[in-house]
Amino acid sequence: MDPLQRTPSNQSVPLVDYDVAAADQALLDAVDAFGGDHAADVRLSLTPIGRLAGSAETREHWHLANENEPVLHAADRFGRRIDEVEFHPSWHWLMTQGVGFELTAAPWVSQSPVAHLQRAAGFFAWGQSEQGHMCPITMTYAVVPALRTDDALAKQWITGLASTTYDFGLRPPEEKAGLLAGMGMTEKQGGSDLRTNTTVARPTDAHGEYLLTGHKWFTSAPMNDVFLVLAQAPEGVTCFVVPRVLPDSSRNTMQIVRLKEKLGNRSNASSELELHDVWATRLGDEGRGIRTIIEMVSATRMDCILGSASIMRKALAEASFHAAHRSAFGATLADQPAMINVLADLAVESEAATTVALRLAAAVDQPHDAHEQGLRRIGLALEKFWVCKRTPFMVAEALECLGGNGYVEESGMPLLFRESPLNSIWEGSGNVNALDVLRALGREPETLNAWITEVGAARGEDHRLDSAVEDVLTELADLSDAEHHARRITSRMAACLQGALLVRHGDPAVADAFCASRLAGDWAGTFGTLPRGLDLAGIVARTTPHIN
Structure with a gap:
């Protein structure tokens, strides 16, 4: 052994040069479930995104873009206002890729019947490269429904917003x-x-x-x-x-x-x-x-859910990969029962978020289907609250899996952790979204019908899910003090929707663990407290990325 530890043993290797999309079975399962006959095309579109997102080059740009902050130049040297912001080249590199992958407004002009699902899957995968530049990508995507309020303005702007070319600079x-x-x-x-x-x-x-x-x-x-x-x-x-x-x-x-x-x-x-x-x-x-921007708000909420799910998946990948390459107390971390429970619990949270995000994105592709639009209306408010609220808690636990290494900037985990509360605040904080759920239930009865239909499609598949749905319906029967219970109602409805989707479309072991913990309550609320009798090792094996 090197006494100076120039070549340290028992350290994990960096998680680079892997395909982010191909390594994510939950993402691929959701694409297959909601992409129908076009699932293969969506999968194919993910290949270049996933490979680049998981590359060492992209990881370097992730760090450089955040280490070199934008600089405001309010005036030129003669005192004239110019109000320009200078970005590091890594920012421009990331933006070039994101725009080139058709993640901005391209779906709104696409002829593909699954354009928004495909864009959502790509957004989820590419979001694991770096979250900051996804903000202008989201806004460029989201403004299109509002612009369509005026035919002349839509004609003037949408073609440029749907371009796959990133062209920085202030020009006409x-x-x-x-x-x-x-x-x-x-x-x-x-x-x-x-x-x-x-x-x-x-x-x-x-x-x-x-x-x-x-x-x-x-x-x-x-x-x-x-x-x-x-x-x-x-x-x-x-x-x-x-x-x-x-x-x-x-x-x-x-x-x-x-x-x-x-x-x-x-x-x-x-x-x-x-x-x-x-x-x-x-x-x-x-x-x-306010009415003009309603559809814009829906689109940004969609990306809040996708962005948070993307952060979850990135954190989970880092944690599970590290645990597979690090030993402590005589065994690999990933082989120790306590760590298996933690990693499996993190995976359940991540897979539930991924599945519901892709399901709601698929609804955007069916604007004339009453059920799909009702589900989209209520589902976006529910999951914007729940997924975004769960993300900081989940990322903190994933960071802990790396121990002291997770606390070091080079690991990327501090970047993920600092970013993790953002989507819960943007486009309406927790209370705003919980109250929006109550507003939808009170004014738009079709939204509750859509939720009942969607969770009802899994009826009889898991008794814990059935019981949780019945409890929600009982609570909804008396909304006399609804605002006081707004967060509880929203949380339970969101969890039931996730559970129903996992039961129908997810991995059986993941669905079993979700229903046992999030719905049946056999769970202490802290990650790593899943009950006995579940296939935790199988869940961890399914979710851990591998470098070829």
Whole structure:
């Protein structure tokens, strides 16, 4: 043995140069379950994404993009406002790949009947490369349903947003090979309460054109080409399209006050903006801004679920791979009963999140199916609450599996952990989504019918699931004090939906463990407390990636 430990023994090897998608049986099972006759095409599209996401090159860019933060250049050397943000080359490399993999707005113009499912599977796989750059990718995807409110604006912007070319820089949109979109919704005084926005929109003499004055508290990726912004027009809160560069090639009068020092990734630029007579075009009717962005919110919630599930899977892969290559107390970690229970429990959480995320994405591909759209409406609120809320807890446990190595930045686990709370806050925090579930149940009875139909498809397959569903229906029969119980109702409905999908489409051992713990309550709530009689070793073997 080397007394100076120049060549340390009993250390894991890096998890690199593997196919992220091919190593994820839960992802492939979900694609097969929900892709139907087109599942093979979706699988084929995942091959280049999975291989690149798991490469050593991508892992290096992940770290470099977060070690070299964006830099704001508010003015040039002569004092003229330029409001530009400089990104590290690794950011641009990651964006080039993500846009090239058709993860932005391409599904909205695709002829494929599973375009959104395919995009979701790719987003989930590529999201394991680095989470920060997925924010502008999500926003570019999500603005399209809102833009379709106005045919002229849709025609003007969607083709560029659906491009597979990443073209960074502030130039007139018609001169660029590809465009990115952002959003400016929340303000200091209101946060999620968008109706309290104070940014003022004054109509000009030109039809549909306005000047906006105010502030925006959180606007990610301020160097994007176009933004959807909410402001108070004469008739109330209204949605506007705000280009970064005006038709005459001059810059719109948005000023970046600062880049936020935030928890989470460091690669993306989250900014605070001031608007000084910013030129904008109205999108939708005056006073109907919240209604205009409803479908945009649905799309961003979809990506919150996918992004959190992606973080879970990345954390699980790192933990299970490390445990398979590290020994302690005379045996490999992955062969020790206590660690097997932890890893299996983490796998159950990850597979449930993956399966429900892909199921909801498949519903986007069926816009004219009443059941699918009802399920999408209630399912997105349920799982946005539940999956995103579970992620920090799960990632913390996965980090612990690496011991002290997991606490070191080079492992990537601190990056994952810092990012893990984000999606629970973005697009409505936990209470906002739980109350949205109650709103849907009260105003849109078709959403409850869709949930009952979906979980009912597994009726009789597992008595623990059946009992949990009955308990939920009993609780829903009396909503007199519903707000007090909003989180409990949401949690139980979300878990039942996950359980039903696993029972029908997942691995039997995973479904058994899920129903025994999350539904039957034979579980202490801490990872690694699954009950006896389950195939835990089989679950761990199924989920551990291997390097060829």
